Amino acid sequence: MSNLHYYYLIPIKLRKTYFIIFILSFYFISCSEKKKAIVQKPVKEKTIVHKKYGYVIDGLKVVTDTIANGESFGSLLNKNNISFAKVYEINEAIKDSFDVRKLRAGKQYTILYKDTIPEAFIYQQNKIDYVAINIKDSIYVKKGKKQVTVKERELSGVITSSLSNALDDQDVSIMVGLALSDIYAWSIDFFRLQKGDRFKIIYEERFINDTVYAGMGNIKAAYFQHGKQDFYAFPFVVDSTKNSFDYYDDKGKTLRKAFLKAPLKFSTRISSRYNLKRFISYYGRIKPHLGTDFPAAKGTPIISTANGTVIESTYRGGNGNFVKIRHNGTYTTQYLHMQKRKVKVGDVVKQGDVIGWIGMTGNTSGPHVCYRFWKNGKQVDPLKEKLPEAKPMDALLIPIYLKSIQDVKKQLDAIAYSQKQLDKLNEKESKPNHDISKN
Ligand SMILES: [Zn+2]
Numbered sequence: 001m002s003n004l005h006y007y008y009l010i011p012i013k014l015r016k017t018y019f020i021i022f023i024l025s026f027y028f029i030s031c032s033e034k035k036k037a038i039v040q041k042p043v044k045e046k047t048i049v050h051k052k053y054g055y056v057i058d059g060l061k062v063v064t065d066t067i068a069n070g071e072s073f074g075s076l077l078n079k080n081n082i083s084f085a086k087v088y089e090i091n092e093a094i095k096d097s098f099d100v101r102k103l104r105a106g107k108q109y110t111i112l113y114k115d116t117i118p119e120a121f122i123y124q125q126n127k128i129d130y131v132a133i134n135i136k137d138s139i140y141v142k143k144g145k146k147q148v149t150v151k152e153r154e155l156s157g158v159i160t161s162s163l164s165n166a167l168d169d170q171d172v173s174i175m176v177g178l179a180l181s182d183i184y185a186w187s188i189d190f191f192r193l194q195k196g197d198r199f200k201i202i203y204e205e206r207f208i209n210d211t212v213y214a215g216m217g218n219i220k221a222a223y224f225q226h227g228k229q230d231f232y233a234f235p236f237v238v239d240s241t242k243n244s245f246d247y248y249d250d251k252g253k254t255l256r257k258a259f260l261k262a263p264l265k266f267s268t269r270i271s272s273r274y275n276l277k278r279f280i281s282y283y284g285r286i287k288p289h290l291g292t293d294f295p296a297a298k299g300t301p302i303i304s305t306a307n308g309t310v311i312e313s314t315y316r317g318g319n320g321n322f323v324k325i326r327h328n329g330t331y332t333t334q335y336l337h338m339q340k341r342k343v344k345v346g347d348v349v350k351q352g353d354v355i356g357w358i359g360m361t362g363n364t365s366g367p368h369v370c371y372r373f374w375k376n377g378k379q380v381d382p383l384k385e386k387l388p389e390a391k392p393m394d395a396l397l398i399p400i401y402l403k404s405i406q407d408v409k410k411q412l413d414a415i416a417y418s419q420k421q422l423d424k425l426n427e428k429e430s431k432p433n434h435d436i437s438k439n
Contacts, residue, residue: 053110053122053132054144061113066106073100073121080111080118082135093139098131127208146208150217153205154411158421159197163190166199166421175216176201183219183233183247186257186388188226189328192309194346196425199224200415202408221408222247227309227348231255232412234405238393250409252398257351258390259327259382260305263335263371264294265352271295271368274381290379291336291370298367300358302335303351305371310347310355319370320362323355333382334372337364 050058067076074087082090091100103109108124119136132142155176157166163177180199181190204217224231232250247255272278272293277286304325311332312324321338339359349355360367373382393401 053112053120053130054142055112055120055132057112059114060119061115062110063113064108064110066108067103069105071103071105073103076109076111077118077121077135080113081116082118086135090133090135090139094133094141097141098133098143100133127212127214148214149207149210150204151207152202152220154200154202154415156200156415156417157198158417158425159193159199160195160421160424163193173205173213173216176203179203179216179219180222180224183222183255184224184231185328186390187231187233187255187307188224189309189326191329192326194227194348197224197226198417200412202412202415221405221412223412227346229348229350232409234401234408236393236401236404238397248393248401250405252393252401254390254392256388256390257306258387259331259333259373260303260351262294263302263305263333263369264296264300264358265303269295273383274373274379291334291372292382293368293370295366295368296358298339298358298360301354302338302356302358302369304349304353304355305333306331306351308333308349310343310345310349313341313344313347315361318363320364321356321359322362325349325355330376332374334374336370336372337362337368339367 050056052062073091074084077087077090078084094100103123110122110124111118112120112122114136117136119134121133121135123131123133125131128145128148130144130146132144134140134142155170155172157163157170159166163180164174167177180201184190200223202220202222204220206214206217208214219233219235222233224233230250233247233255234250235245236248237245249255270292272289272291274289274292276288276290278289302323306325306327308325308327310323311326312322312334315321319336321341322334322336323338323341323343324332324334326332335356337358337360338356339361341356343349343353343355358367358369364370371382372379373385374380375385
């Protein structure tokens with residue numbers, strides 16, 4: 001707590017330096033107290049320290065307890081030097097605005113005393129809402145909400161086995177992992193994260209009275225390094241009338257990517273569509289065509305229609321040279337008859353990346369790419385699939401966007417990875433073979 005307050009006493013220019021020391025201090029603390037490795041920096045702190053439940057508490061005694069089974073408003077007050085006659089008077093005075101029979105065992109209450117005489121009784125309905133019953137002088141009820149403070153938190157992680165593992169012992173809400181997989185749903189296949197992948201995130205955490213965690217707030221920026229590729233994500237409102245935002249990368253490209261219409265850059269001409277009843281004269285019978293054929297000259301680059309991981313890159317029978325890319329838990333695409341393949345299994349590719357070149361390997365009568373579109377393990381017609389919309393950002397907005405993310409991107413880039421996690425990664429890599437003394 002005191003660390004955070006001193007932070008504001010430091011000139012802005014020195015804050016960064018201080019912040020690094022601050023992170024380091026947490027790192028060292030974390031060696032002895034595992035669960036406390038939290039790097040926090042408050043953004044908005046409006047806590048009024050001398051007030052509680054709307055009362056100035058300087059000079060008052062504040063006692064908080066939990067309502068036990070069988071305890072009532074009357075018994076609690078009576079225990080605290082309030083006569084039953086007075087309790088009756090209070091009940092009568094407030095019954096229209098608050099029914100004291102609603103007090104439930106297990107809930108928290110607070111009594112504010114002046115010396116030994118209660119001045120107010122506060123019933124905590126839930127984490128945020130409370131009812132304050134004023135007893136001293138006049139009797140009345142005040143309903144209120146506890147002060148919610150928002151603290152910014154920076155977090156980083158290195159994947160050694162899984163995302164949840166990387167978030168482990170960092171005292172992180174499960175919501176952070178879910179939020180990340182949601183942001184990157186169309187950019188990164190979270191079931192195919194690789195060892196050594198890493199991430200950073202700047203997000204808000206909400207606290208009641210500075211201490212009680214009340215959930216995750218907004219995500220300000222995120223970064224994922226997956227298969228050596230960078231994936232930035234920044235929220236941005238493109239349509240202020242709609243008051244909704246979307247995530248964009250460091251170039252202003254949307255993360256909500258749909259598939260490209262074609263696996264070729266300059267041609268979307270189709271020579272043969274997906275057709276379950278295609279008649280093939282060569283065979284003299286109907287043979288379904290499960291792909292969409294895009295003809296082009298030999299050597300024309302073939303591009304991945306969406307971000308994903310290469311799961312097959314091989315030569316096999318009628319398919320010839322082909323590449324298969326898994327995009328997420330639902331979609332996989334496949335590109336046949338390549339002259340040459342450019343990617344290998346495990347490569348992470350982005351939408352538009354060249355994965356091979358047009359050829360006529362396998363069963364084909366002319367140079368083309370046969371594009372296969374798999375949904376949940378079945379081949380479907382991509383031209384008939386309802387895919388997520390990927391509206392690019394308006395070109396006019398891009399410079400504004402790029403300017404708006406400048407500072408937060410710098411902040412994101414400056415986040416360090418925990419040495420402990422990096423060590424864990426190296427440990428696992430060097431263990432199987434022989435002992436390498438670390439330097
Ligand atoms: Zn085909």
